[in-house]
Amino acid sequence: MMTPVYILSASAISPQNTFDGDGIYETLITSDNLKLFVKEPDYRSYINPVAIRRMSRLIKRGISCGMKALSDAGIKTPDAIITGTGLGSMTDTERFLKDMIALREEALNPTFFIQSTYNSVNGWISLQTQSTGYNQTYVNRGLSTEMSLLDAQLFLQETSEAATVLVGTFDEMTDDYFVVKNKIDYWKKESIPSNEILKHNDTPGTIGGEGAAFFVLANRATKAIAILKGIKMLQQPTSEIIAQEAIQLLQEHGVTWDEIDVVIMGNSGDSRFESLYSNALDCLSANTSLLAFKHLTGEYPTATSFAIWLSIQLFNNQRIPKNTLLQQGTATHYRNILILNHYPLNTASVLLLQEPA
């Protein structure tokens, strides 16, 4: 069992107004083409103006999201930077690959190659913050967020001194990526508005999405906005396994099912995965409110990080965004939040977060 770690700040760039603008309490941004792309903020205040001109959207998005999390936590140089991504910069990978084929392996632009490297966002943030400490990047499919957080816990536990880690996740969808994954049934075949996707859970597939989220984690409680109690990463999950792991996670941290105020679920309207959560949900009492988020973000490998960001909104504001609510519970104060998420490549995760005392 891991020691809990403290979250000092959180930032998210998503298809909703999560980065700047009015947040997710008022406006709901939708699409009707089975794709949700992020709302690109103005990145110029976060990135070196000379460097920014050659950067692709994911690189800009990752760096900016990371710099904002650091600035919100009042930290200039974190002791470690750990990132997780399922796909890295698809735009750069596709561009270099297509150029290589079209130009017959001649006269290629190295920028796309460099930016397609999965740890390039991490490298840029290290450079901008002059962070020379531990530096790690996971490309771990649907568990990239979880592994990054677990590694941050390992790092923070190893040191007795006060330390901070910037943990970040990012993924992007491209038109090509949508076409490719459509061939193996990632997406719905029928056109459904994004805000209604959860209701259409009788057919396979969901909507494609993307996003970035960054968190500053620490091994001291000072100025914490949330506590990450524990993480379970599951391969080949079934409803029984998810429930078992959730039960064990709660036991490890001395939390009962009655004390769970909110469950944030990764159900996505895909008939193949709808039953994954049922056994765990059977454990809940009337106390718990049930929330979903993939109709706001679409499906992507690091979507769990959006659910963590959403949890922090609940702790901060003690109010549930109406667009996320599936079922209202009786709890009026939100202290313990359980996140249950899955990804189409046969993985799932369970996370327990708590409001700081």
Place this chain on the structure above:
Amino acid sequence: MRDNIVITSAGIVSALGIGYKSNAEALKNGLSGLRQPQFLNTLHQDLLIGEVCLSNEDLADKLSISSTTVSYTRTGLLAMLAIEELLASLDIAALRKEKLAFINANTVGGMCSVEDMYLHFIADETQGDFVRYIDTLDCAASTKDVTTHFGLNPFTATISTACSSASNALIVGARMITQGLVDKAICGGCDALSRFTVNGFLSLKNVDREACKPFDEHRNGLNLGEGAAFLMLEKEADAIKRGTTILARFSGYNNTNDAYHPTAPSPDGAGALRAMTGALKKANLTTEAIGYINAHGTATINNDAAEGRAIEKLFGANVPFSSTKPFTGHTLAAAGAVEAIFSIMALNGNCIFPNLNYSTPMQELNIAPVTSLMTHQNIQHVLSNSFGFGGNNVSLIFSKA
């Protein structure tokens, strides 16, 4: 010490051959594995590369896999062959019941297959051989290949920090064992040559079309290679209890970031110096204790200048060093584990492998690499460097058990 992490098994596939023994023999005999491409379908047929000498069909045959029914890429096949060697001395049934982690590392996933099919991927067609390769592009595809093929169900993670990836996998495995999350960890990395990677490095203009010359004044870039290498990590006390052979102690490591440039190291070697100093501190060793340095030594202008300066600053001319890249080419995500195994070979064989193709000292250095095999050395500790894009620098230290 109770919490010492040791290495109890290893598996390796490189241009030098399949398996620990054939790699060690080639290193001792000074036989480079570089050659012109025989399997890589590139237009740059004149390039020297460190290609593994088996076709995909032969790799699949060796693993008793029917290559027509499954979607294993060359990356996955190389990884499986290295893991097969690592597992040969172990009781797999017992391993399945243990708390095991598999920490893999990779840079471009199954790009070696995907790049030949990509136009089909994005065209309108929905049927064809390409469909079963659609989920193979990401780095974790080979991780899944290994666990599926050997029927293992470990905790898995996949790292991608460019050329230092496998070294990082060893660090993460060691920390997971130390902190009690798992009892054993199989750590390493794999990469197959792809046109994507070859052309990427060509576009950066740091590829030597001839055999690379690490630490030479006239060095002109790197040769790319492919391979897979994995090491079994566990606590020394557990290994002793099992009565198994201990290949080496994994006594120190450090991961730091250069924070200097997206692809180039800090010219004064500050990043490399920090990585090596941190690993020595972790191992509680002084510079005098190190008997051999297996350098990153890619033979690019920038790396060798920075790394050479850092080695000279820290060790002076007192510690023999060499780069084994002219033997294997730069195997990228596998390099850290390939060279960890070479370091263990040096440790146990009391020998230092030569830095091939060196003739002219670098102007900015007062130190020179070892150029012919040195035997009967008393080596107690070996330091191995891996430095990657994004400023990701890692140094590892292996010690006699």
